[in-house]
Amino acid sequence: MTETTRDPRLVVEVLSEALPYIQRFTGKTVVVKYGGNAMTEDTLIDSFARNMVLMKEVGINPVVVHGGGPQIGDLLTKLKIESRFVNGMRVTDAETMDVVEMVLGGLVNKGIVNLINQAGGKAIGLTGKDGSQIRARKLKVEHQTPEMTAPEIIDIGHVGEVEHISTDLIEMLAERDFIPVIAPIGVDAKGNSYNINADLVAGKVAEALGAEKLMLLTNVAGLMNAEGEVLTGLTTVQVDALIADGTIHGGMLPKIRCALDAVKGGVASAHIIDGRVPHATLLEIFTNAGVGTLITDAERHGNDAG
Template identity: 75%
Template sequence: MSLSRDAATQFAQVLSEALPYIRRFVGKTLVIKYGGNAMESEELKTGFARDIVLMKAVGINPVVVHGGGPQIGDLLKRLDIQSQFIEGMRVTDSATMDVVEMVLGGQVNKSIVTLINQHGGSAIGLTGKDARLIRAKKTMATRQTPGMSQPEIIDIGQVGEVTGVNTDLLDMLVKGHFIPVIAPIGVGPDGESYNINADTVAGKVAEALRAEKLMLLTNIAGLMDKQGNVLTGLSTSEVDALIADGTIYGGMLPKIRCALDAVQGGVISSHIIDGRVPHAVLLEIFSDVGVGTLISNRKH
């Protein structure tokens, strides 16, 4: 069956628009944080896997970091282990950490690897414990209690922050034409496991690799102004101003700070994109319009 004339013209326009971007990003590393709705819908999961394989096929080097909070919550519930969150972070005792490792390092990681490989890629699944890929240390939560001058410091168990990334391992895999898929579990100096926010891990991996782009898939259209319009093409100073005037607040702040830190740490641009849109990753990379918010140190 041949394409109609209109369909053929539209197809050619899409390819023509993508070509300059493909040329620009050949040989570059892109770190993509994958989670949320994009990980739950079968259509979106398949589209994501095909997008990653296509990127590798045209000479771009994708590195995937994934979340899995809902899957962890589901298994904890089935095992009758209570979940508690403090300042947005899951309190992680040893029993919870066992579940986190089982779900992220096993179930979720391997399902993503399998899907990418089924669509022609060569994905390799890793946790931060493999070859000490993600070195970490324990972090504490702080909470400001009304009436107290100093914030309360709270022990939230095996929750960590990134102290280093084994870029030698990732460089070896990328040069070997593999697609690394990383579960956000860190390893401490004595071999202890740490549960780390996936956005944070993706940002630190992007910084360590001096990536061209950090892409954070979310469940919203992007960063919005007070009128509900999606903002894009933002400089780091403009983002700072939006935080200061209250446009960016609440649950969006950690994601924006992650994107901002990555750019300030040497990543060329960060993108907060709508993972509910089919092929959102390709649209953001290869089209003039994009599907989210772009933050960089320079104007585009």
Template identity: 70%
Template sequence: MRAQQTMNLNKEQAQNIASVLTEALPYIQRFSGKTIVVKYGGNAMTDEGLKQGFARDIVLMKLVGMNPVVVHGGGPQIGDLLDRVGKQSEFIQGMRVTDTETMDIVEMVLGGLVNKEIVNLIHQAGGNAVGLTGKDGNLICATKMKMKNLAPELDAPEIIDLGHVGEVGQINTKVLDMLIQDDFIPVIAPVGVDKEGQSYNINADLVAGKIAEALHAEKLMLLTNTAGLLDKQGTLLTGLNAESVDKLVEDGTIYGGMLPKIQCALEAVQNGVHSSHIVDGRVEHAVMLEVFTDEGVGTLITA
């Protein structure tokens, strides 16, 4: 009796595997040879199980013919090191004020500790990754961010100086094209440099979006710590376009930290990326589920 139950269980498991592979096949065929830019951050960067799952997802994408490009954040890790050296973190309107000393720590954490950990995870999963920052090969030409004071009642000028906080001026894709052609997986830390050689810390979502545009990517995927974009009743929204996003901003559904993320995703599809996805990075194998299944695990945005 027990042997029969085991046989039935094994048969059911085999059928489930076959069903999964059958569902994935058209997506593998459709996206083979296409570039998919993934912004990696949030819980997926701190939970050990999610970290391992993310690396395996990226390697699987590469093995079935896709060209994944990873852009990562590292805000919590930067904050931890600043605390350890006794330096106070200061934020204005959600942006970290980055003086010269803080910029040195940002480069150490993003370009060193975090970047190399991700590269190592991909190698352990059987992939072949190369870590770089936006300073390598002049990948990210940055400009200094000029932030408007959105709270005039504060004792601050109209334009706030955040120090070494930048925006993407231009993406030089030569080094990425070379790595992709040689079957490497680029892993990019969002540090850029201006024409005078000054380093800048840049929001990882923004960098991922601009790299997706420059590479004419099939998909931009932004991992986050939410299920995606939710309506006021808490229901997941998907299949959005520019018109529907504008309405959701107007009625207050999109606000706070989700607003710049949605705007980044929308701008990418308006500039040639086929689709953008706000993906729940708390779900194990979120990247694989979004790419290879009908249902997905986030919010889809198209032009």
């Protein structure tokens, strides 16, 4: 059935189901980390932009933090600059950092801003350097083999971690009905720029804002158990146990730790959602079923999994 012939009764049912969630989250802040397939497939790009605008229209304050690793890699290749990785992190010398800033702060950031504006929203693009909103410090990477008596500290250049988030600029924009779109570039006290993992930035921004939700778009259905079933409605205690028993491992571990830290830091709930699904953010916020893994702090919110 096409959009022009969709049963109007179905539309009404959907709106009726969404109403309690709209009422519940009006005036709340939702931080969304945008990346992966949702950033590269045309239908998903369009649905993401419309999702952000709809959230703003119903009174929710979305804040977007985006990645851009593939786009950085593509430009480095075109410029014939070699990409090297240590523990999954790009070694970022001064030349590479210039490319990172061009791609994240320019091409990718302004592209997202334009898409949201074309969908009827009012987006403003920022990097963490604007207003010194993301204060960073150099990330120390340890490497150790069984033969080594002590870990080796590896210098991977302009790769940082979050030291402090200043929310004044983000809050000012949100109050004026703008949607902030933030590139994960931080700056230290000496003015040095650092590339920071977008998931980590999104988590720290959510903590600093006291956000209702942190939503991490990813390329999988969510956190899965050994049988391949998506786990959801998890508490921080349960997630800690899943890490301890090895259920959460590999590439999912850093993302889950980011979500876990955010909830322990005061964010009401964190969501690992499937960015390959059109309108994934709205499905997770406004429907009973959702579309991913929900993590909350049981001590603060009881059995509330909304």
